Amino acid sequence: MSTKRKKAPVRRGPAKRNRRKEESDVDSDISDASDTENTTQPDEVLIAGHGDALDEPTQLPQELLKTLIKPAGQLLIFGLINWDYTSNKVPKEVKIKLHPNLYSPHRFLTDKKVRLAVSGCVATHSVLITEDGKALTFGRNKFGQLGLDHTETKEIPTVVPALENMNVIGAACGRNHTLFLTDTGTVYACGDNRSGQCGVGNLQPNILTPTRINYRGPPIVKVGCGAEFSIILDIKGGLHSFGLPEYGQLGHNTDGKYFKTNTKLCFNFETSPKRIVLYIEKSKDGHVAPVDVTEIVDFSCGQNHTVAIDSKKRAFSWGFGGFGRLGHAEPRDELVPRLIKYFDTQSKGLRSIHCGSTYSLAVTEFGALFMFGQTKRTGEANMYPKPIQDLSGWTINHVAAGNTSIIVSADESVISWGSTPTFGELGLGEITKSSSTPKEVTKLTGVKVLGLSMGFGHTLLIAQNETPEEQTKLETFDVFEP
Numbered sequence: 001m002s003t004k005r006k007k008a009p010v011r012r013g014p015a016k017r018n019r020r021k022e023e024s025d026v027d028s029d030i031s032d033a034s035d036t037e038n039t040t041q042p043d044e045v046l047i048a049g050h051g052d053a054l055d056e057p058t059q060l061p062q063e064l065l066k067t068l069i070k071p072a073g074q075l076l077i078f079g080l081i082n083w084d085y086t087s088n089k090v091p092k093e094v095k096i097k098l099h100p101n102l103y104s105p106h107r108f109l110t111d112k113k114v115r116l117a118v119s120g121c122v123a124t125h126s127v128l129i130t131e132d133g134k135a136l137t138f139g140r141n142k143f144g145q146l147g148l149d150h151t152e153t154k155e156i157p158t159v160v161p162a163l164e165n166m167n168v169i170g171a172a173c174g175r176n177h178t179l180f181l182t183d184t185g186t187v188y189a190c191g192d193n194r195s196g197q198c199g200v201g202n203l204q205p206n207i208l209t210p211t212r213i214n215y216r217g218p219p220i221v222k223v224g225c226g227a228e229f230s231i232i233l234d235i236k237g238g239l240h241s242f243g244l245p246e247y248g249q250l251g252h253n254t255d256g257k258y259f260k261t262n263t264k265l266c267f268n269f270e271t272s273p274k275r276i277v278l279y280i281e282k283s284k285d286g287h288v289a290p291v292d293v294t295e296i297v298d299f300s301c302g303q304n305h306t307v308a309i310d311s312k313k314r315a316f317s318w319g320f321g322g323f324g325r326l327g328h329a330e331p332r333d334e335l336v337p338r339l340i341k342y343f344d345t346q347s348k349g350l351r352s353i354h355c356g357s358t359y360s361l362a363v364t365e366f367g368a369l370f371m372f373g374q375t376k377r378t379g380e381a382n383m384y385p386k387p388i389q390d391l392s393g394w395t396i397n398h399v400a401a402g403n404t405s406i407i408v409s410a411d412e413s414v415i416s417w418g419s420t421p422t423f424g425e426l427g428l429g430e431i432t433k434s435s436s437t438p439k440e441v442t443k444l445t446g447v448k449v450l451g452l453s454m455g456f457g458h459t460l461l462i463a464q465n466e467t468p469e470e471q472t473k474l475e476t477f478d479v480f481e482p
Helices: 015-027 060-069 468-472
Strands: 076-078 102-108 113-119 124-131 135-139 155-161 167-171 177-182 187-192 208-214 222-226 231-235 237-243 257-259 263-269 270-275 280-282 287-288 296-301 305-310 315-319 334-339 350-355 358-365 368-371 382-387 396-401 403-409 412-419 435-440 450-454 458-463
Touching: 060 167, 076 113, 113 167, 113 287, 113 450, 113 458, 124 167, 124 177, 124 458, 177 208, 177 231, 222 296, 231 296, 270 305, 305 350, 305 358, 350 396, 358 396, 396 450, 403 458
Parallel strands: 167 222, 280 334, 296 350
Antiparallel strands: 076 102, 076 458, 113 124, 124 135, 135 155, 167 177, 177 187, 187 208, 222 231, 231 237, 237 270, 257 263, 280 287, 296 305, 305 315, 315 334, 350 358, 358 368, 368 382, 396 403, 403 412, 412 435, 450 458
């Protein structure tokens, strides 16, 4: 199924369009306006047995669940919490009613322990998973991305009714869509589906309640979302992608573009999960050779790119190449996963990967943190991975990448940085609102971090609150009550 592009380039080639996008991509525009127009007609037949009552999934192995289900703790939030007006102009008459930005960490949802808090680098909504596996959502809801069967913004985390009887173990947030993962390895999606990013087999514009994706294969163990695309990882190490293919971010060796007429640019959206089958490496002279990849163990999605790690601790990246975010020392888009040569040595194997809007962060086996791409709106970009020297010698525990901001839990400290504009997501207080170099979040000194996630302009942190000392420390934080 193809679809019309509102902002299709008139009498221009794709190259010019890419350059224009290169500039606008930094802003991570998360306005509700979309560049695509879709119809509600299904564009492919659902596979047999999709969502059948007879097709009852079984629970994932207990040993695996122990690694996927994290310990629960107290949720802290800081940053911009006016969800409908993030990156949008605020009418004068509305400004006086808005919550002020939270420039320091605040306790949130004090009556529940949370084991997982998830947002996304271009997301203005979030998912919380409580200690008993219930999914709660809050934030912007223009396309039904909260899964609550309506499109009203929710300030207070609200249980998702369709998932109430399931044990949710994972989630991911795109610009306007959400994926949920249950303990049976089943994925449900809701929100904006105009590019097929919900993977339900059609282009129904809005999916208001979590709907099982159109996938029959090995159980899924991880889900991820870019702006308008999604990626899932199965238990056997296979990656599957769906949604918008505009920059090759689906990894299927195509950007999906074609001109229906001289002036109408269309896309072949992937409306159901499709396995990524080819991984390559390129030599300096441009020679392309396939790489044998037996199992992917981790991945992370940026706005329009993805980086994955295989079982040999090698990194592959693909999608939009601007500002060096793919780590190949050139800004070209990559349509299939390409080996990042810099990490293909014995001493630089990767432990984890974390993608922001226009940059990527990698943690090596030895705990060094590398960055490639660009976090600032101006200045030079890192065209290939470079170590963040300020964190040399620190033991990196958790990393969260937002739009242009980064926050890290290292040793017993929390460290954050991001150049202006920032909205409080660094947690550094009202005096130091932004920082181009890593700074310790003094308010969080002594807090044991169990989990970290960043949205477009806010941060979610899960703090351990088991001992009386930890509880006393957390009680010094103000409570955010929307």
